[in-house]
Structures are given as structure tokens and as C-alpha cells.
Amino acid sequence: MRMSVAFFTILTQNLVFTRLLGLSGFSFLTQRGKSLLPSSLLVLCICPLNTVLLFLLQSLIADPVWTAVIAVCLTLLLTAAVDLLLRVLLKESASAVEPHLLTAACSGAILGILWLSDGSVSGVSSAFSYGIKEGTGFFIAAAMLEALKPAVCSEQTPAVFRGWRGIYLSAGLLSMAAACITASVLS
Amino acid sequence: MKPKGTLFLRRNFLLTEGLYAAAACCFADSLLHAAILSYILAFLMLFSVPLTALLPLRVPFPVRILVYSVTAGLVYVPAVMSARIMFDPSEVGKAGVFLPLLILCTALSESCTELLVPKKLTSFLLSLFCCMAGVCTAFLILGTLRELLGSGTLLGRTVFPSAPVPLFAAPCGGIILTVMLSAAVCAPFRTEKEAA
Numbered sequence: 001m002r003m004s005v006a007f008f009t010i011l012t013q014n015l016v017f018t019r020l021l022g023l024s025g026f027s028f029l030t031q032r033g034k035s036l037l038p039s040s041l042l043v044l045c046i047c048p049l050n051t052v053l054l055f056l057l058q059s060l061i062a063d064p065v066w067t068a069v070i071a072v073c074l075t076l077l078l079t080a081a082v083d084l085l086l087r088v089l090l091k092e093s094a095s096a097v098e099p100h101l102l103t104a105a106c107s108g109a110i111l112g113i114l115w116l117s118d119g120s121v122s123g124v125s126s127a128f129s130y131g132i133k134e135g136t137g138f139f140i141a142a143a144m145l146e147a148l149k150p151a152v153c154s155e156q157t158p159a160v161f162r163g164w165r166g167i168y169l170s171a172g173l174l175s176m177a178a179a180c181i182t183a184s185v186l187s
Numbered sequence: 188m189k190p191k192g193t194l195f196l197r198r199n200f201l202l203t204e205g206l207y208a209a210a211a212c213c214f215a216d217s218l219l220h221a222a223i224l225s226y227i228l229a230f231l232m233l234f235s236v237p238l239t240a241l242l243p244l245r246v247p248f249p250v251r252i253l254v255y256s257v258t259a260g261l262v263y264v265p266a267v268m269s270a271r272i273m274f275d276p277s278e279v280g281k282a283g284v285f286l287p288l289l290i291l292c293t294a295l296s297e298s299c300t301e302l303l304v305p306k307k308l309t310s311f312l313l314s315l316f317c318c319m320a321g322v323c324t325a326f327l328i329l330g331t332l333r334e335l336l337g338s339g340t341l342l343g344r345t346v347f348p349s350a351p352v353p354l355f356a357a358p359c360g361g362i363i364l365t366v367m368l369s370a371a372v373c374a375p376f377r378t379e380k381e382a383a
Contacts, residue, residue, distance in 0.1 A: 020209040020358050021284070024291075027205035065267050068287040069260040076256045083249035102252065106291040110284060160370040164205045172212075172362035179359065 008185075012178040014137025016145075016171065021110055022138055023171055025103030026145060027164035032099055036149070040142030042104030043111070047138070048131030050075060050108045055127040072109050079105035107138065145170060199321035202369040207322065210285040211329050212361030218342055221330020223274050223282060225323035228289050230266035232319045235259040240311065259290040329368065333361060 015021045022043070026036055054071050083101055086094040111134050145167055151157070152166025161169060200206040207228070215221040235258045242254055267286060270279050334340055337356030339347035354360035 018358070019284070020212050020362060021288075023208045023362075024206045024288075027208070031204065065264055069263055069290075072287055072290055073253075073257050073260050076253050080249040080253040084247065087247065087249075098248070102249075110288055110291060160374050161366070165366045165370060168205060168208060168362055168366050172359045172366070175362070176354075176357075176359040179357070 010133060010137045011140060012182050014141050015111060015134055016138055016141035017175040017178040020171065020175065022107045022142070023168060025107050026142070026167055026171075028103055029099060030149070030153075030164045030167050034099055036142040036146045037139075038097075039100040039103045039107075040139040042100055043107045043142075044132075044135035044139045046075070046104055046108030047111050047135035048128045050111070051127040051131035051134075052124055055124060075105050075109035111135070111138065141171075141174075144174060199325060199372075200318070201322050201325045201365070202372050205369070207289065207326075208362065208365055210282075210288050211326060211365055213358045214282050214285040215326050215330045215333065216337060216356055216361065217334040217340075218327065218330045219274070219278060220282070221326045223270055223279055224285070224289070224330075225326045226270055226273065227263075227266045227286055228326070229319050229323055230269070231259050231262055231289055232315065234262045234266075236315055237311075238262075256290060263287070263290055325368070325372075329361070329365060332364060332368075 016023070022040075025039060029036055029039055050071075053074065054067070057070060057074070058067060079101055083094070083098060086097055086101075090097070111131075148170045149167065152170055153162055157166055201208065201211060207224075210224055211221075215224055235255065238258050239251070239255045242251060246254075263286070267279065331341065333355045334342075335346060336352045337350055337354070337360060339345060339350040350356065352360070355364055
């Protein structure tokens with residue numbers, strides 16, 4: 001029962017459908033003909049680490065504006081370090097990973113900042129589980145949109161709605177469906 | 188390939204690339220909120236892009252993105268502080284996560300790195316201004332439409348006795364409206380390759 005409630009919450013209350021976070025990254029990848037799954041898998045890895053890092057950072061900096069800025073810079077600093085390392089190790093192949101890494105870092109940073117603004121986490125383990133939950137929700141939403149991609153990018157879709165606009169419309173409709181399901185369950 | 192058309196539309200991150208969509212769809216549900224977003228975005232772009240343009244192009248892409256984000260992050264703090272003076276601080280506070288999102292979305296934009304390519308100062312400033320004005324105008328149009336249609340008000344004053352399309356006040360309605368606006372604005376400037 002507890003597992004099914006958790007799954008239902010992740011499916012309907014994830015940040016992609018409730019606050020449309022991560023859509024810019026999806027648009028960035030769709031316009032480059034990349035899959036959404038590798039990036040969302042990276043988000044699943046980055047998100048728990050990011051929330052733990054922010055939890056530790058939060059105790060040092062009191063002002064939320066500065067905390068948000070430092071969180072963004074720190075996440076991108078780590079991403080740039082990993083990206084440069086990949087460039088050294090993989091040479092030309094690193095360019096295939098680069099867009100996924102960048103979008104994952106941006107999404108991971110924003111999910112972390114959102115957690116900071118919620119301020120509902122009390123310990124490191126709680127921060128880690130929040131990161132896992134939001135990361136999983138993000139991955140599930142990305143998988144659903146990736147499954148819809150062949151349809152929204154096909155020639156049967158009007159040309160003007162093909163690509164990122166189709167993905168956005170699908171996300172909007174799924175968001176509406178998630179809100180309706182949640183409302184009906186609550187009522 | 189970028190759509191042909193005026194600079195104002197071609198460099199519009201929101202309408203041609205779908206960036207800032209979360210901020211536009213979730214936070215810009217009224218003209219006031221759209222104005223707050225526009226103000227902070229304009230502040231970020233006008234101060235951080237020229238500073239980052241000083242960086243040589245041979246610097247690797249991840250480092251360029253990082254430098255941009257750090258610069259934008261440093262500009263973001265006075266931007267939020269001045270927004271709290273110009274607008275109602277409680278309304279600025281409602282933006283929450285959507286304000287730092289502006290830093291990250293600009294870092295993602297390919298057009299932003301294009302802006303940094305060395306060119307004549309006047310051309311650079313024109314590109315920057317068009318880019319900024321395009322996104323800010325799109326935010327303001329969306330905010331106005333969403334407040335009018337979704338709540339039946341404008342700047343808090345009642346225009347319609349009941350909201351004509353309450354869906355537009357919600358994030359899912361916001362995204363539908365954003366896509367419709369983007370399709371309507373960009374359709375005349377589509378290239379032949381894109382239309383095929």
C-alpha cells in the first residue's frame with residue numbers, strides 16, 4: 001500500500017508535471033535530436049547528491065538568494081569539471097555526452113534550489129531521499145515524453161507543432177491529467 | 188536551422204527555442220508577475236552577457252558556460268534586490284525557484300553563445316537588445332493574456348465578471364498558450380527546410 005501511494009505521488013506530483021521544471025532542457029535536447037532518457041538518468045544521479053550538498057551548504061549561508069546563486073554555480077562548476085575530464089578521456093566522443101550533462105546539471109540544480117525553498121528537509125538522509133524521489137519523478141516524466149516523441153515528431157503532426165512544441169503540448173496535457181487524477185483522489 | 192525573420196523574433200529564446208517556459212507558464216500568470224520576470228531577465232542579460240563577451244572564444248564550451256553562470260549569478264543578486272524595491276517584495280518572493288531558473292535557461296541557449304561572437308559593438312548591442320526585448324515582450328503578452336483570460340482581471344482590476352478561460356491561469360493552460368503563441372508568431376518566419 002505504502003509503495004503504491006509513493007509511486008502514485010511520484011507519477012502525478014513530480015516537478016515536471018506540477019511546475020513544468022526541466023522542460024527547457026527537454027527542448028534543448030529535442031532540437032538537437034537527442035533522447036531525453038540519458039539526461040534524465042543523469043538527473044537521477046545528480047539530484048540526491050545535489051540536495052545533500054545543498055543541505056550542508058544551507059547551514060553555512062543564511063540568505064536564500066545567495067544560497068540559490070552558490071548552488072547554481074557549484075553544480076555547474078562540478079559539471080564543467082566532469083565535462084573537461086570527459087574531453088580529456090573520450091576526446092571527440094565527449095561531444096555526444098556534453099548536452100546531456102549540461103541539461104542534467106541545470107535540471108539537478110533547479111530541483112535542488114526548489115528543495116531549498118521548500119525547506120522541509122531535516123537531515124542528510126531526508127535530503128537524499130527527497131533527491132531520489134524527485135529524480136525518479138523526473139525520470140518517469142522524461143520516459144513518458146520520450147515515448148510520445150515519435151508521435152509528436154512524425155509527419156502526421158502539423159509542421160508548426162512538430163519537435164519541442166509537440167513535447168511541450170504533451171507535457172501540458174499530461175500535467176492536466178495528473179492534476180485531474182490528484183483532484184479526484186483527494187475528493 | 189534558425190527561422191528567418193526579424194532579429195527581434197529570431198533571437199527570441201522563449202518563442203523559437205522554448206526556453207524559460209517553466210517561468211512563463213507557472214509564474215507569469217499575471218501582468219505584474221510577467222513584469223517582474225521581464226525586469227530580472229533584462230537586468231541579467233544587459234549586465235552579464237557583455238561581461239561574458241570579454242572571454243576569448245578559444246576557451247572551452249563548459250568553461251564558457253560556467254563563467255556565464257557565475258557572472259549571471261553575481262548579477263542576479265542585485266537584480267533581485269532592486270526588484271524587491273521596484274515591485275511588491277511579497278510578489279517577488281512568490282517567484283521562488285523561477286528566478287534562478289532564468290540564469291540556467293540563458294546558459295542553455297545556443298543563441299546566447301552566438302551573441303558572444305566578437306563583432307562590431309553596435310551590432311553586438313543591437314543583438315543583445317533585440318534578444319532581451321523579444322523575450323520580455325513575449326513574457327508581458329503571455330502575462331496579460333493569462334490574467335485577462337484566466338482570471339478576468341488586469342493588474343488586479345476586474346475586466347470580465349467571470350474568467351473566460353480559467354484553464355489559462357493554471358500551469359498546464361500556460362504551456363498550451365505559450366505553444367500557441369510561439370506557433371502563431373514563428374509560423375510566418377519558418378524556413379523551407381523546417382516546413383518540409
